[in-house]
Amino acid sequence: MKKMILIFVICALLLVSLAVWALRGKVAGNALELLETGVIFILVGFAFFLGLSRVRSHLRKEPSEDEMSKRVMTKASSLAFYVSIYLWLFIMYISDRITLPTHSLIGAGIMGMALVFLFSWLYVKAAGMRNE
């Protein structure tokens, strides 16, 4: 129950901070900002979906987490960590070749890691976990 609430609180905080950023008039409206905003919406949608599935399980009187969901999370996390190492290597490689502020590169890396986790989770769910 605590995790369910935490997921929705984090989603709300992200959306509020995005709204504050937009309302303060610091939006340049360039392609990079649009991309970042799109990625944030995708991640919030994913977190919201996870939270909703937990609520549905709770309403059906099932455990919100069981051995399979924990193993999916563990496998997706380990896969995402492995891929993220290469993502950071790529960011280090391109940081010498393009002129972007350091905070933008770090932000892109963190959002990239979240996206990698999302895709790892989807991959593990689609492929299943046979013979492990």
Next chain:
Amino acid sequence: MNNRIRELRARLDLSQLELAQRVGVRRETIVFLEKGKYNPSLRLAHDIARTFALPIEEVFCFDDGSRP
């Protein structure tokens, strides 16, 4: 690993949700088990077999061709 969960569940007229509630997992786990996309822990395999009042080896069987 192959299993007979779907067949045994139909025989007892149990829904996926009912079986999930009896063994204390989410319905999604039963769906994955029936599709052969997930191998259960020994504990879960034992609980499922006990629900059907059968020994584990009559519910789950190893397919030698799927050895990792």
